[in-house]
Amino acid sequence: MLLVDLQIASRNLLQHTRRNLFLAGALAATTALLVLLNGLVDGMKASLMESATTLMTGHVNVGGFYKVTSGTAAPLVTDYRKVLAETRKHVPELDYTTVRVRGYAKAVSEKSSMDLVLGGVEVEHEPGLHRVLQITAGRLDDLAQPGTLLLFEDQARRLEVKVGDVLTLSAPTTRGQSNTADVRVVAVARSVGLMSSFSAFLPAVTLRKLYNLREGNTGAIHLYLKDPSKAPEVAARLRDALAQAGWRVMDADPQPYWMKLFQKIPSEDWTGQKLDMTTWEDEMSFLSWIFSAVRVLSAILVFVLMVIVVVGILNTLAIAIRERTREIGTLRAIGMQRRKVRWLLLLEAGLLGAAGAGAGAVGALAIAALLNRAHIAVPASVEMFLMQQHLHLQTAPGRAFGYAAVLALVTTVASLLPATWAARLKPVTAMHHIG
Amino acid sequence: MSAIVSVENVSKTYHLGKTEVPALRGVSLEIHAGEFLAVAGPSGSGKTTLLNLIGCVDTPTAGVVRVDGKDTSVLSERALTDLRLRRIGFIFQSFNLVPVLSVFQNVEFPLLLQGGLTRGERQRRVGELLQAVGLSDHARHRPSELSGGQRQRVAVARALVGRPRLVLADEPTANLDSTTGATIIDLMRDMNERDQTTFLFSTHDQKVMAHAHAVVRIADGQLQARETLQAAS
Numbered sequence: 221m222l223l224v225d226l227q228i229a230s231r232n233l234l235q236h237t238r239r240n241l242f243l244a245g246a247l248a249a250t251t252a253l254l255v256l257l258n259g260l261v262d263g264m265k266a267s268l269m270e271s272a273t274t275l276m277t278g279h280v281n282v283g284g285f286y287k288v289t290s291g292t293a294a295p296l297v298t299d300y301r302k303v304l305a306e307t308r309k310h311v312p313e314l315d316y317t318t319v320r321v322r323g324y325a326k327a328v329s330e331k332s333s334m335d336l337v338l339g340g341v342e343v344e345h346e347p348g349l350h351r352v353l354q355i356t357a358g359r360l361d362d363l364a365q366p367g368t369l370l371l372f373e374d375q376a377r378r379l380e381v382k383v384g385d386v387l388t389l390s391a392p393t394t395r396g397q398s399n400t401a402d403v404r405v406v407a408v409a410r411s412v413g414l415m416s417s418f419s420a421f422l423p424a425v426t427l428r429k430l431y432n433l434r435e436g437n438t439g440a441i442h443l444y445l446k447d448p449s450k451a452p453e454v455a456a457r458l459r460d461a462l463a464q465a466g467w468r469v470m471d472a473d474p475q476p477y478w479m480k481l482f483q484k485i486p487s488e489d490w491t492g493q494k495l496d497m498t499t500w501e502d503e504m505s506f507l508s509w510i511f512s513a514v515r516v517l518s519a520i521l522v523f524v525l526m527v528i529v530v531v532g533i534l535n536t537l538a539i540a541i542r543e544r545t546r547e548i549g550t551l552r553a554i555g556m557q558r559r560k561v562r563w564l565l566l567l568e569a570g571l572l573g574a575a576g577a578g579a580g581a582v583g584a585l586a587i588a589a590l591l592n593r594a595h596i597a598v599p600a601s602v603e604m605f606l607m608q609q610h611l612h613l614q615t616a617p618g619r620a621f622g623y624a625a626v627l628a629l630v631t632t633v634a635s636l637l638p639a640t641w642a643a644r645l646k647p648v649t650a651m652h653h654i655g
Numbered sequence: 656m657s658a659i660v661s662v663e664n665v666s667k668t669y670h671l672g673k674t675e676v677p678a679l680r681g682v683s684l685e686i687h688a689g690e691f692l693a694v695a696g697p698s699g700s701g702k703t704t705l706l707n708l709i710g711c712v713d714t715p716t717a718g719v720v721r722v723d724g725k726d727t728s729v730l731s732e733r734a735l736t737d738l739r740l741r742r743i744g745f746i747f748q749s750f751n752l753v754p755v756l757s758v759f760q761n762v763e764f765p766l767l768l769q770g771g772l773t774r775g776e777r778q779r780r781v782g783e784l785l786q787a788v789g790l791s792d793h794a795r796h797r798p799s800e801l802s803g804g805q806r807q808r809v810a811v812a813r814a815l816v817g818r819p820r821l822v823l824a825d826e827p828t829a830n831l832d833s834t835t836g837a838t839i840i841d842l843m844r845d846m847n848e849r850d851q852t853t854f855l856f857s858t859h860d861q862k863v864m865a866h867a868h869a870v871v872r873i874a875d876g877q878l879q880a881r882e883t884l885q886a887a888s
Contacts, residue, residue: 224760224767231755550751553712554813555740555768557733647712651751 229568233575236540243532244576250525251580251627252587255620257518259588259613261511267608268504269448271415274352275339277503278318278442279451282307282458283477284470284495285485286437293485294431295322295477298493300438303467307441310461311454315444318346321427322439322477325391327420329379336375336420337478338389340427340439348444349421358383358407366426369403372416376408383408389422391430401430411609440477451499459497468494474502526627530634533569537638541565548642549651558643565639566632573631577624585620588613658721659820659853660686660709665718667704667876678704680876681718686855688820691847693867694857701876702857703825709855710743710823711735723820740768744814746824746843746856750806752798758809759785759794765817784812788842804835808842815846822846824856828863840866 233240273279282303286296297303300319308314321340326333343349343363353360356373363370369387371379381387383405390400403422411417428435445451456472463469473480477498501508541548548561596611667679679701686692686709694702707713708720711727720727723742727735739745744765752761762781766772772780785791788808798806807827814822824843828836840863847854856867864870872879 224756224764227760228753228755235755546749546751547753550745550747551753552736553710553739553745554765555736555817557736560768648707651712651747 225564225567226571228564229571232540232544232568233572239536239539240572243529243536244572244579246525246529246532247573247576247627247631248580248583250522250529251577251624252584253525254518254522254623254627255581255584255615256588256613257514257521258619258623259584259615261514261518262614263612264514264608265511266614267412267612268415268507269500270352271412272504273444273448273500274348274412275415275419276337277498277500278440279445279448279500280311280443280454280458281440281477281498281500281503282443282462282495283322283440283498284493285481286493287485287491290489290491291486293481295439295481296433296437296493297440297495298434298437300441301436303462303495304441306462306465307443307458310457311443311445313445313447313450313454315446316347317444318342318348318442319424319438320440320442321424321431321433323391323427323431324478325389325430327375327379328388328390329381329385331380332378334375334378335418336389337418338391338427339419339421340424341421342424343421352412354410355407356410358405360407360409362406363421363423365406366423366429367401367403368406368423368426370407370409370421371405372409372411372420374411374417375420376405381405389430393431399430399432401426448500451501455497455499455502462495462497468492470494470496472497474498474505476503476506479506526630529627530630533572533631533634534638537565537569537635540568541638541642545642545645546651548645549647549649552645552647553651562636562639562643565642566635569635569639570628570632573628574624577627577631578621580627581617581620581624585615585617588615657688658685659688659723660684660855661719661721662705662709663719663721665708665715665720667701667708667713668716677876679708679715682873682876682878683718684871684878684881686821686853688853689847689851691844691854691866691868692856693864693870694855694873695859695864695870696857696873696879697859700873702859702873704876705873706823706825706855706857709821710745711739740765741817742820744817744819744822744852746807746810746814746822746827748826748829750798750803750810750830752806752809752813754798757795757797758790758801761798761809762812762816765813769817780816781812784816787846788812802835803831804838807831807835807839811839811842811846815850815852818850819852821853821855824854826857826859828858828860833862836860836863 283295284297285293286298287293304317323338325336325338327336343360350360362368376382385405386402388400388402390398392398403426445454459469459472551561592612598608598611662682662684665679665682669676669678682705694705696702708715709722711722714728722738725738730738759781762784763777766777785794788811790805790808793801793805828839831839843854844866846852858864870882
C-alpha cells in the first residue's frame with residue numbers, strides 16, 4: 221500500500237510541476253542558507269579554535285594569579301612543575317602539554333610600534349607551533365635562542381621589520397615600572413586569523429627575564445586533549461582535584477585571564493597564589509558575541525524564510541485540495557478512512573519538503589566545497605569579524621541533512637491543517653464539488 | 656429473499672441559505688439480494704439523494720436506512736466508511752477514477768484499502784475482472800488514455816473488485832453514447848447474473864431501464880411505483 225501511496229503522492233506533485241518546483245525551490249533556498257550560515261559560523265569557530273589553541277590557550281589551561289599585595293596581580297603559576305605533575309595524574313585524556321609564560325609589552329621598532337600579547341615558549345616542546353605555524357621567513361627553531369622573537373606577517377609589516385632586525389620590548393610590571401629588553405626577529409609566520417594580529421612569541425627564558433621571574437614560575441600550563449570537546453569536563457575535574465591536593469583554586473568563571481587580571485583580581489582581598497582553570501572557550505569568550513550575532517541573524521533570516529515557505533505550503537495544499545475535492549470525495553466514498561486521506565496529503569507535503577530541503581542540503585554542500593576550494597581571501601575589513609583570512613565553511617553532510625530533515629518535518633507539520641480539513645470533507649459534498 | 660437494503664419512511668431536506676429544499680419525502684423501499692434494480696425519474700426527483708443515502712455517503716433528515724441489516728444512523732463515521740468499503744461498490748456518472756493511477760491500480764485500490772489479500776491474490780482478482788470487462792490490454796494505461804466507455808468499465812471493475820453485496824450506480828450511462836451505455840448496462844447485468852451482486856442504478860433513459868428486473872419510479876422526492884420489467888416496458 222505504501223508504494224501506491226508514494227506513487228499517488230509523487231505523481232500528484234509531478235502533475236503541477238511549476239507550482240511545486242517553485243515551492244521546492246523556496247525550501248531548497250532556505251535549507252541551503254541555513255546550512256551555509258551554520259557552515260560559516262562553524263568555520264569561524266574552527267578557525268578561532270585553531271588559531272587560539274595554537275597562539276593563546278590550550279584546550280584546558282591551568283593558570284593562575286599571584287598577588288604580592290591585594291591591589292596588584294600577575295598572571296603566574298608558581299612552582300609549576302608540582303602543579304603539572306599533579307595535573308597529569310587527573311587527565312588521562314591528555315595528548316600533550318606546553319608551559320607558557322604570559323605577558324604583554326609594547327614592541328618598538330625603528331619606524332613604528334604596537335602592543336603585543338607575548339607568549340613565552342620553549343619551542344622544542346611546542347608541537348602545536350611546529351604543526352600550525354607556516355614560517356615565511358627565518359626558522360622557528362631559532363626561537364630556542366634567548367633574546368629572539370617570532371612575529372606574524374601583519375605585525376612585521378606594521379612594524380616594518382624583517383628577520384634579523386632588532387626590536388625593543390617595553391613591559392609594564394606590577395610595581396608600576398617598565399622593564400625593557402631588546403629582541404631579534406628570527407622568524408616571521410603566516411598570519412592565522414584574528415589572534416595573530418596581536419600575539420607574538422619569544423623564548424620563555426627571555427620573557428621571565430623581562431618580568432624578573434624565577435625559573436620555576438610560569439604563566440600557565442596548556443593542556444591539549446585528544447578530544448577537545450572534553451575540555452569543560454576536564455577543567456571541572458582539575459578544579460576539584462587541585463583543590464583537594466592543597467592549592468587554592470578560583471571558582472569557575474568563563475572569562476579570559478587578562479580580563480580577570482585587569483578587572484576582577486585586583487579588587488579581591490587576598491594575597492599569594494591562586495590557581496585558575498579555564499577552557500579555550502573561556503579564554504575566547506570575549507569573542508562569543510560575534511558567534512551569537514551571526515547565529516541570531518541566521519535564525520531571524522531562516523525564520524522569515526520558513527514563514528514564507530509555510531504560507532506557501534498552506535496555500536499550495538489548499539489549492540491542491542480544492543482541485544482534487546471530487547477525487548478525495550470519491551476515495552472517501554469507496555471506503556478510504558479520514559486518517560488515510562490525511563496521511564496521503566501529509567505524505568505529499570513530506571515528499572515535497574524532503575525533495576526541496578534535500579536538494580538544498582546537497583546544493584549547499586556543493587557550494588561550500590566550491591568556496592573552500594576557491595580559497596577566497598576575506599577582505600581585511602571583515603577579517604576580524606569572520607576570524608578568517610580565507611573563507612572557510614565547515615559543513616558536515618550529516619548535519620546538513622539533519623537541517624533538511626527538520627525543514628521537511630516543518631513542511632509536513634504545516635500541511636497538517638489543510639490535510640485535516642480535506643479529511644473532514646463529507647464524501648457527498650466532495651463528490652459533487654465542481655472545482 | 657432477504658432485504659439487503661431497507662429504507663423506511665426516509666426524508667432528506669437540504670438547506671440553501673434560509674430556504675429548505677426537500678429532496679426526499681417519506682420514501683420507503685426494500686431491495687433484495689441479487690436484484691438488478693433501476694431508479695427512474697426526472698432530474699431533481701431525488702434519485703441521486705436516494706442513492707447517496709443508501710450508499711452511506713449522506714445521512715437522512717428523518718427515517719431509517721438499513722444496509723446489510725445495519726441501521727446506518729447509529730454507525731460512526733468510521734464504521735460507515737468501513738461499511739462502504741466492504742459491502743458497497745460505487746459507479747459514478749463521471750467515472751471518478753484516480754487520474755494518477757493506472758487502470759490496474761485503480762481497480763486494485765479498494766483491495767489495498769480492505770487489506771488481507773496477498774499481492775498474488777490481488778493480481779489474480781484484478782486480472783479476472785479486467786478480463787471480464789475487456790480491458791486486460793489496457794491495464795497499464797492511465798484513465799486519461801481511455802475512452803469514456805473504457806473508463807466506465809474500469810469503474811465497474813473497481814466497484815466489483817471488493818466483492819460487495821451491493822453496487823450503486825448513479826446514472827452510469829449519462830456521459831456515454833447509447834451503444835457504449837448499453838454495453839455498460841449489459842456488463843453490469845452479466846456481473847449481476849454471474850455473482851448475484853445486487854445492483855441499484857439511477858437513470859432516466861427508457862432503453863437502460865429495459866435491462867432492469869424492476870424499476871422504482873420517483874418524482875418530487877416521493878416514490879411513485881415499483882414496476883417489474885414487463886410493466887416498465
